[in-house]
Amino acid sequence: MPDLQTIVEDIHQALLPRLGEGAVADYIPQLAKVDPKQLGIAVATTGGELHMAGDAATPFSIQSISKVFMLTLALGKVGEGIWKRVGREPSGSPFNSIVQLERENGIPRNPFINAGAIAVTDTVLAGHQPREAIGELLRFVRYLADDDTVSIDDAVARSETQTGFRNFALANFMRSFGNIDHPVEHVLGVYFHQCALSMTCAQLARAGLYLAARGANPLTGHTVVSAKRARRINALMLMCGHYDGSGEFAYRVGLPGKSGVGGGILCVAPGVASIAVWSPGLNKVGNSLLGSEALEMLAARTGWSVFDM
Amino acid sequence: MPDLQTIVEDIHQALLPRLGEGAVADYIPQLAKVDPKQLGIAVATTGGELHMAGDAATPFSIQSISKVFMLTLALGKVGEGIWKRVGREPSGSPFNSIVQLERENGIPRNPFINAGAIAVTDTVLAGHQPREAIGELLRFVRYLADDDTVSIDDAVARSETQTGFRNFALANFMRSFGNIDHPVEHVLGVYFHQCALSMTCAQLARAGLYLAARGANPLTGHTVVSAKRARRINALMLMCGHYDGSGEFAYRVGLPGKSGVGGGILCVAPGVASIAVWSPGLNKVGNSLLGSEALEMLAARTGWSVFDM
């Protein structure tokens, strides 16, 4: 196999003619303004290398990718008890579906659909004020990425607060089943800010390294979770990380990953590398179209699929 | 790590006191008669070893595990075109649900729920008589297991034919959408016979070796599928192999697997081994209760999880 830097550049080059494919998320006004013709790739290896191509140094809204970090934080606080509040199964439904919640008494299917992530956020609040929980998450992500410049884009958070009626519906619905403890405004206040985390591919790839390295960041030596927990978070990402396109992603790419409607995807090659890609155009189930393609090419060329032998 | 034979025997020993837990499938009269207090484990390594414990030489009805073999056969005949007829996403529903079919115009979510497997069987029929297709599958499975004693239990097949109204409903429903080409009686004639395949854990583990060894059985040298296709079938098994308990299985075990209501599970450790376990008592989503436990213990002790690093 050619060296990794070459592969990453090749993939970027191959996809350049397709920049702009897919549809930029438009239900959050602030996201709709992003220039669709961008593509960034960053690969952080467990050995300490960082390979970048394209717009890997441009910050973007990580949106639902933040669900991985919030889940990690929640597991640290609540432990496996969190699974009383949220399931671990793929949903078979769009990311913002409420049908399943009615059928299953307000218990979301998994922590990576909106309802599940909101329930996770509720456990992290734990009686604190939204501001404190937001601060805690921001510190945690900066710690993961080992980078204090990671920030939250307040304009995006505000934009979501004003238009996120569907999330207000989900949270109130769960609250009616007793599966949200705090005032809905507080929970969503945190939730919208976590979604508004702004990171570059490089920062994101580094922040995800603990998932590729038995729970500890090999660059900093920081232990984040146990090896077992890292493995389990990866399992959840593979099963549920791409909404109703998770099966497709596993079939084509074969790596645990979590996508966001901002066009980013964080992907983990266990034991080998943490990968972040970003391109704003989405496919019809809401995952980055070129980002998915880039990852399929990367997995094919590196043999990193967890199903590879 | 201790040698594999010891691990396999340890696990069997550890679970002996729990024999009989779970509920034997009773909707197929013939299955309801099986003695629940049985547990077999067989591990066939890509290096050619076979490790067995407990009732690993007792034949049982593999039921839905046959869906893996039928899919392999269908992919060989139809290629990727089969995905026009069936999806690749987890269903978020019980194995015999019809709701999703109505919502999605008769296209089953994946080839491992009943509706999907029936559609796959329809493609294998390809204008032939049921008897021929059944013969073809039996020859194929014998070839995979390298064992001509593998057989079909006619009493089980008959039992299912007489009571499988739900499957008749699924098939007719798909036919109303044009997603079944042959007479429903023909398709289900084949389907009920494939489910009635009777195999021991040892035979099943050997039959699955191609999925652990880049598509070719290392014992016989027989190439079954390409390495890429083996990887993809594994991805499908991980995502959808345990019905609405697939997420749980990935979380606990972390290996591609396919369960059957007869109490069997075929599991794949890519590059390393093919594993078959069997114990008739089922958990509440219809997967072998002790079989799942055995596999969780095996994965924990061997580090074979695809998410291990």
Next chain:
Amino acid sequence: MPDLQTIVEDIHQALLPRLGEGAVADYIPQLAKVDPKQLGIAVATTGGELHMAGDAATPFSIQSISKVFMLTLALGKVGEGIWKRVGREPSGSPFNSIVQLERENGIPRNPFINAGAIAVTDTVLAGHQPREAIGELLRFVRYLADDDTVSIDDAVARSETQTGFRNFALANFMRSFGNIDHPVEHVLGVYFHQCALSMTCAQLARAGLYLAARGANPLTGHTVVSAKRARRINALMLMCGHYDGSGEFAYRVGLPGKSGVGGGILCVAPGVASIAVWSPGLNKVGNSLLGSEALEMLAARTGWSVFDM
């Protein structure tokens, strides 16, 4: 109010320019052949008059209207016990939906959706051969209409048998829940023949008179059901007689009615008249478009709505 004959002719005249609107049912090949440019109206009063206009003497396939007669027959045989097998609530779903059956354990919502009518037919079979049950129904409808020329169109029955996969799905699905006692082929054999009853508007209006006259046909003196039962069948027709357009029909017309995909509608003005209209073009929920219009005009001009004061 002008005399009834004038009203009936006026309505026919007013709708003549619109003949051909709507879509003829095409999922039954035999029905797709019918000339759409037809409209018949027949009003049989409890006082013994019969007013006709347009194609009121042309036989057509009454299809689901037969569900009213089969229910009447079943109530006579089984009495109120039938409500253990089928509900009395509007379905909120299309006529051939299977989703509700899965959610509610194989108990159809009401006797006027397909699943419910199939369950009703199953109770009428009562251990007999399909041929006998078909004969019984035909004799019953001839008795109701006081007309021995009412017949069953075998070509239509055959056409449905060959293409009615959705009904086979519904019946098998209910059988899997134990809500169908007889072999599915037998039940549907009867069901497809009842749907293939061929009647003119004039015959149909007369056959429905018992529902407008306290359960007894005032022309023949034949008592069919008690006054209480007639009232209750009317209630069911108003609530559920037009599938997912029942609310609309009650809002616009305000009379109990039952439609069929052949384009016919039987309507009851309690105490006053039995009305049959027929025009093959259907609206988007599957009810005769011009037939509904004709009835809305009739109710407006006569003040026969049950909500009129």
Next chain:
Amino acid sequence: MPDLQTIVEDIHQALLPRLGEGAVADYIPQLAKVDPKQLGIAVATTGGELHMAGDAATPFSIQSISKVFMLTLALGKVGEGIWKRVGREPSGSPFNSIVQLERENGIPRNPFINAGAIAVTDTVLAGHQPREAIGELLRFVRYLADDDTVSIDDAVARSETQTGFRNFALANFMRSFGNIDHPVEHVLGVYFHQCALSMTCAQLARAGLYLAARGANPLTGHTVVSAKRARRINALMLMCGHYDGSGEFAYRVGLPGKSGVGGGILCVAPGVASIAVWSPGLNKVGNSLLGSEALEMLAARTGWSVFDM
């Protein structure tokens, strides 16, 4: 038939031994405190009589019965245009279901389920402050009942505001589809107050007289709606007035009616009388158990069913 006063008293007497049957609504804390052993009946005839029995002079929370008055008000303001925002079909689902909203793009099935009533309330707001809309409704109901003592129970309204998460979910969900124009807090502010209207059976029966008398209150001479509109509101009440028990109510009682979880039911005998019953214990679909029984007895003894002949 014996005189009406005797009938009303007989019915009350006959049901006395059963006082306390059913379950008082407990999801609104304030309602849970009501003494279940109460039963009131009031019949206001179009001829000007008022017959009462039992607790007909005790005020109770009319809850969803208010949806009839709010719909009447909205139709006066918006006219038939309101049907772009809400359907006219029975829902086939519980009163607070959100599933249907997701399937049908935020358009509630009818104005008498919670979602539909919330959409209706939104149209009445029409840019005004909640306080103004509440005032307008209160004046309207006082006008209908010709009684200025009708009031709103603020404790009930507050109780619902604090616990009505499900309604917040419904409103936000519809807002996400653009089917709610005003801030959710405003719309629900009005909605919770309308539900908290406190009336006696006598007041309620009088307030509903316009629906029994071609749209005008015969006692006051006040014209409320046209005869046609009164007829149509009655049709809606019959089809959808008792949630998922509407079919049962039509089958047993045969009169347009609207129930509330406070245990009240307003019922209309077109041309004859407006009836209000109240008893707090509910049946399993959420309608007053003894209230329904009382109405069934009343319809049987008076022959007022719209299906009677």
